[in-house]
Amino acid sequence: MGSTISRRKFLTDAAIGAVAVSFLPSFLKFNPTDAYAGLRNAGSIKEYYERFNVTDEMLAKVISEAMAKGGDYCDLFFQHTISNYVILEDNQVNRAYSNVDFGVGIRVLKGDQTGYSFAEDITLANMQNAARTAANIASSGKLILPVNIKEKKTRNIYPIEIPWDKISITDKIPLMTEMNDKIFSLDNRVIKVVVSCADDSNYILAVNSEGAAVCDFQPIGRISATCTAESGGKKESNSSNVAARKGFELFSKENINFISNDAVNKTMILFDAVKPDAGEMEVVLAAGDSGILLHEAIGHGMEADFNRKKESIYSAMINKYVAKEFVNIVDDALYPDLQGSINIDDECNDSQKTYLVENGVLTSYMHDKISAKHYNLNPTGNGRRQSFRHIPLPRMRNTYMTNGPHKKEEIIASVKNGIYCENFTNGQVLIGPGDFTFYVKNGYLIEDGKLTKPIKDVNIIGNGPQMLKDITMVADDFAMAKGGWNCGKGGQSVPVSMGLPTVKVSKITVGGMKK
Amino acid sequence: MKIKNLKNTAEWAVEYALKSGASEAAANTSSVKSLNITLLNDGIEKLQESNQNSLNLDLYCNNKYSSHSTNDLREDSMKKFIEEAVKMTSYLAKDEARALPEKKFYPDAGVLGQNLDLNDASFASIDFKDKLGLIKKIYETIKGKSDRLINVTSFYNDSMSKGVRVHSNGFNGEIERTSFSAYANVSVNDPNGGKPSGGEGCSARYMSGLLSPDEVAKGALERALGKIGQKKIDSGVYKMLVENRVGGSPVSTLLRALGGRTLQQKNSYLEGMLGKKIASEKLTVTDNPFLKRGLASRHFDAEGLAARKMELITDGVLNAYYIDYYYGKKLNMVPFTGNPSNILYNYGDKSLKDMVKIIDKGIMVTDFIGGNFNSTTGDYSNGIAGFYIENGEIKFPVNEMNISGNAKDLWANLLEIGSDPYLYSSNQTPSFLFDKIDFSGK
Numbered sequence: 011m012g013s014t015i016s017r018r019k020f021l022t023d024a025a026i027g028a029v030a031v032s033f034l035p036s037f038l039k040f041n042p043t044d045a046y047a048g049l050r051n052a053g054s055i056k057e058y059y060e061r062f063n064v065t066d067e068m069l070a071k072v073i074s075e076a077m078a079k080g081g082d083y084c085d086l087f088f089q090h091t092i093s094n095y096v097i098l099e100d101n102q103v104n105r106a107y108s109n110v111d112f113g114v115g116i117r118v119l120k121g122d123q124t125g126y127s128f129a130e131d132i133t134l135a136n137m138q139n140a141a142r143t144a145a146n147i148a149s150s151g152k153l154i155l156p157v158n159i160k161e162k163k164t165r166n167i168y169p170i171e172i173p174w175d176k177i178s179i180t181d182k183i184p185l186m187t188e189m190n191d192k193i194f195s196l197d198n199r200v201i202k203v204v205v206s207c208a209d210d211s212n213y214i215l216a217v218n219s220e221g222a223a224v225c226d227f228q229p230i231g232r233i234s235a236t237c238t239a240e241s242g243g244k245k246e247s248n249s250s251n252v253a254a255r256k257g258f259e260l261f262s263k264e265n266i267n268f269i270s271n272d273a274v275n276k277t278m279i280l281f282d283a284v285k286p287d288a289g290e291m292e293v294v295l296a297a298g299d300s301g302i303l304l305h306e307a308i309g310h311g312m313e314a315d316f317n318r319k320k321e322s323i324y325s326a327m328i329n330k331y332v333a334k335e336f337v338n339i340v341d342d343a344l345y346p347d348l349q350g351s352i353n354i355d356d357e358c359n360d361s362q363k364t365y366l367v368e369n370g371v372l373t374s375y376m377h378d379k380i381s382a383k384h385y386n387l388n389p390t391g392n393g394r395r396q397s398f399r400h401i402p403l404p405r406m407r408n409t410y411m412t413n414g415p416h417k418k419e420e421i422i423a424s425v426k427n428g429i430y431c432e433n434f435t436n437g438q439v440l441i442g443p444g445d446f447t448f449y450v451k452n453g454y455l456i457e458d459g460k461l462t463k464p465i466k467d468v469n470i471i472g473n474g475p476q477m478l479k480d481i482t483m484v485a486d487d488f489a490m491a492k493g494g495w496n497c498g499k500g501g502q503s504v505p506v507s508m509g510l511p512t513v514k515v516s517k518i519t520v521g522g523m524k525k
Numbered sequence: 526m527k528i529k530n531l532k533n534t535a536e537w538a539v540e541y542a543l544k545s546g547a548s549e550a551a552a553n554t555s556s557v558k559s560l561n562i563t564l565l566n567d568g569i570e571k572l573q574e575s576n577q578n579s580l581n582l583d584l585y586c587n588n589k590y591s592s593h594s595t596n597d598l599r600e601d602s603m604k605k606f607i608e609e610a611v612k613m614t615s616y617l618a619k620d621e622a623r624a625l626p627e628k629k630f631y632p633d634a635g636v637l638g639q640n641l642d643l644n645d646a647s648f649a650s651i652d653f654k655d656k657l658g659l660i661k662k663i664y665e666t667i668k669g670k671s672d673r674l675i676n677v678t679s680f681y682n683d684s685m686s687k688g689v690r691v692h693s694n695g696f697n698g699e700i701e702r703t704s705f706s707a708y709a710n711v712s713v714n715d716p717n718g719g720k721p722s723g724g725e726g727c728s729a730r731y732m733s734g735l736l737s738p739d740e741v742a743k744g745a746l747e748r749a750l751g752k753i754g755q756k757k758i759d760s761g762v763y764k765m766l767v768e769n770r771v772g773g774s775p776v777s778t779l780l781r782a783l784g785g786r787t788l789q790q791k792n793s794y795l796e797g798m799l800g801k802k803i804a805s806e807k808l809t810v811t812d813n814p815f816l817k818r819g820l821a822s823r824h825f826d827a828e829g830l831a832a833r834k835m836e837l838i839t840d841g842v843l844n845a846y847y848i849d850y851y852y853g854k855k856l857n858m859v860p861f862t863g864n865p866s867n868i869l870y871n872y873g874d875k876s877l878k879d880m881v882k883i884i885d886k887g888i889m890v891t892d893f894i895g896g897n898f899n900s901t902t903g904d905y906s907n908g909i910a911g912f913y914i915e916n917g918e919i920k921f922p923v924n925e926m927n928i929s930g931n932a933k934d935l936w937a938n939l940l941e942i943g944s945d946p947y948l949y950s951s952n953q954t955p956s957f958l959f960d961k962i963d964f965s966g967k
Contacts (some may be wrong), residue, residue, distance in 0.1 A: 104619075105851055107593065110597055110606065123570045124573075125572050126571065131598070180616050202790050245791055288963055288965030320676070438895035442719065445894060466899075467897070467904040467906055469897070470927070472573075519966060520965060
């Protein structure tokens with residue numbers, strides 16, 4: 011508890027999550043399996059009203075109830091999520107998990123205060139009850155005119171081909187088995203393999219007291235493999251995964267090959283890996299996964315709630331130079347198909363591409379409704395929540411740095427003594443001091459401008475604003491991370507993505523061994 | 526939901542699963558009522574009240590296994606949910622180790638009769654104003670105490686949860702428990718730049734088990750102000766004193782390697798160490814599910830296995846792994862439990878302050894930040910913050926440093942174990958003093 015406020019955990023989806031099996035339901039009586047095909051690529055709100063068994067009239071009544079004690083604003087967030095998680099272990103697909111989540115969260119705002127409640131059994135009476143509870147954040151009575159609800163259309167940046175809830179576990183089993191066999195065939199030192207496939211079909215409907223109603227279908231798929239190997243009496247293990255807002259098409263031959271090879275290569279290299287020296291040194295971050303650097307070093311500190319409260323190290327830095335002119339950092343909801351992509355945020359605000367740093371200058375925080383009002387700005391579409399049980403908070407989406415003027419080769423060649431970091435398994439930041447860390451699972455030593463011995467299992471710690479100043483080179487090879495990340499804040503977890511071109515930081519503390 | 530309804534639902538779900546074709550089934554129904562208040566200084570930032578219900582169902586169809594959960598408890602919905610789940614379980618591979626536990630592993634009347642005292646009977650009658658008053662007092666105590674103060678955020682949470690577990694081969698059990706917590710986070714301005722924060726909090730089964738608002742306020746403010754002027758020092762090998770409330774981080778390098786799945790999947794650096802020395806003789810660790818008012822006390826675990834008290838490590842020697850029923854069968858080992866309960870230690874006779882006095886050159890760690898641990902090899906690396914100690918005295922706060930090493934060496938180098946269990950966690954770690962830790966800084 012508690013420490014969730016000052017510390018953010020940032021864990022890769024190691025597949026322990028929960029849930030599985032799309033063979034599951036069609037268990038809601040108003041949810042015939044075929045009724046929703048049109049929704050996924052269109053914006054029809056009617057089917058969502060049917061799914062949640064609501065009408066405009068009911069919604070208006072609930073909104074009136076929620077606003078009756080003088081709230082400034084309220085929203086209703088309906089969610090129906092069907093999640094599946096299938097596991098292959100010891101050469102067999104021998105377990106499957108599923109979870110169904112269904113309900114509505116009701117939020118009332120009064121200034122920057124929030125009243126919140128939710129109902130799992132969606133009836134008018136239950137919703138009105140929850141609305142009365144949430145309304146208690148305000149205490150003056152006033153007459154509320156019924157709101158006129160109108161659909162707000164959204165774009166679709168993650169069209170999918172094969173919805174997860176249209177396929178059976180029998181479609182997944184042969185592909186998972188193929189991946190298992192492939193991993194064993196790649197190297198005879200492999201002794202154990204775990205393959206997992208997790209998917210969410212997430213239907214949301216949000217309605218607010220301004221009369222906006224939006225719906226969205228937010229799918230997610232995550233395929234992963236963990237490989238354990240034994241060599242010369244030593245054991246090592248590592249994993250690889252791909253994650254995206256895609257349907258079953260994510261389980262392509264290309265991805266099976268990528269994950270299999272990646273898991274095996276990342277495991278075998280550990281047998282030869284060493285620990286670097288301890289202390290401050292030059293650090294080169296490889297393109298792709300290393301976007302974790304931005305997520306921790308600047309991303310969380312730029313979430314507007316921490317700045318509105320003046321608790322972030324970045325709270326007095328807007329419009330100031332924080333990095334060299336070739337540094338541009340964005341938080342982009344509109345990048346197609348990524349885990350952090352959203353057509354609309356969870357407060358009915360349009361999503362967008364937001365520049366956090368433009369040509370080295372700190373330009374914008376990431377806002378939710380409360381902070382946008384506080385700063386008298388338009389929301390940036392960063393209001394996100396884990397589920398209908400949680401209030402929206404300013405959260406990242408897909409955070410990345412755009413290309414710079416240098417070449418990867420010249421960056422590596424410029425380092426006399428340092429490390430090259432390739433992939434990561436954890437990260438965290440302290441918002442106030444700006445101290446951030448990330449854990450390097452694989453990388454290399456750089457000696458006299460060349461990649462030499464592999465390294466493993468070292469933590470890196472630095473200070474956010476100082477690290478931004480110390481970015482001395484940015485290459486032109488931008489890539490997004492392929493794997494999935496879940497970001498934790500205030501006890502809530504949301505899927506995000508991140509990316510980076512090859513970047514050199516002139517000095518960070520590396521957790522090696524003192525020679 | 527009332528216990529009786531939870532029980533009816535669980536029994537019905539098991540029966541319906543069998544009727545739908547499952548050979549065995551276990552259902553767990555639960556309901557949780559909770560309140561959550563957040564204050565920013567003296568104003569309410571968030572007020573949340575909720576009731577949640579859920580059904581979890583484990584299905585066994587001739588040694589094929591799957592597990593399902595839903596919060597849609599309408600009968601028609603549950604029927605379809607169960608029918609589909611049973612039908613599709615048949616597509617999974619047969620796994621001989623998959624079955625409900627044999628009856629002999631379920632708790633007997635002696636275990637079920639133990640009074641764990643987890644339920645504060647006054648829960649329903651505590652006034653909202655008293656709950657709000659408790660955390661308002663935290664702010665009032667801190668207000669005006671320092672001109673460096675930015676904000677005080679304080680939290681109050683309580684919940685009452687009820688659960689019923691029913692197995693088709695003759696086990697059923699119930700649990701009712703309350704929990705309360707209060708916490709404050711204070712953020713302050715550091716004149717050298719940065720806005721460090723510090724927190725203090727507590728959790729308990731009874732409201733009367735919480736720290737007083739004064740204690741929370743004082744602790745949080747001291748911790749925040751103590752971080753002003755943090756700096757990193759030269760990399761080197763130092764003694765490490767770990768404060769009791771963050772002791773869970775080093776202990777996780779033991780616990781994460783003791784799980785049945787970790788062993789069976791060859792991902793444990795502690796494989797084959799039963800009966801052997803894995804730590805200095807100062808370390809004796811007990812898993813005790815019967816602790817009165819314990820935050821992880823129970824009569825049975827998530828598989829229905831009877832609670833047992835177990836000395837996991839005696840004078841540094843490993844006695845037991847966390848083996849659940851399924852992996853026990855796979856590993857041909859007697860099951861104990863797959864999930865730790867309350868973890869207690871044979872505490873020493875030195876307080877944190879006493880241990881500071883015996884350190885010539887070292888770092889007291891008050892916060893672990895990020896990092897990770899490789900259970901296959903035992904390698905760990907974490908960020909830290911805390912205080913530099915020289916000649917038995919705390920000198921100044923440190924931050925932006927890492928520790929790195931291997932868990933085998935870490936535990937072999939345990940010098941002292943404190944007299945100070947941290948009572949607000951199920952893992953009641955004392956302060957630990959370790960020798961020869963690699964710190965990286967400047």
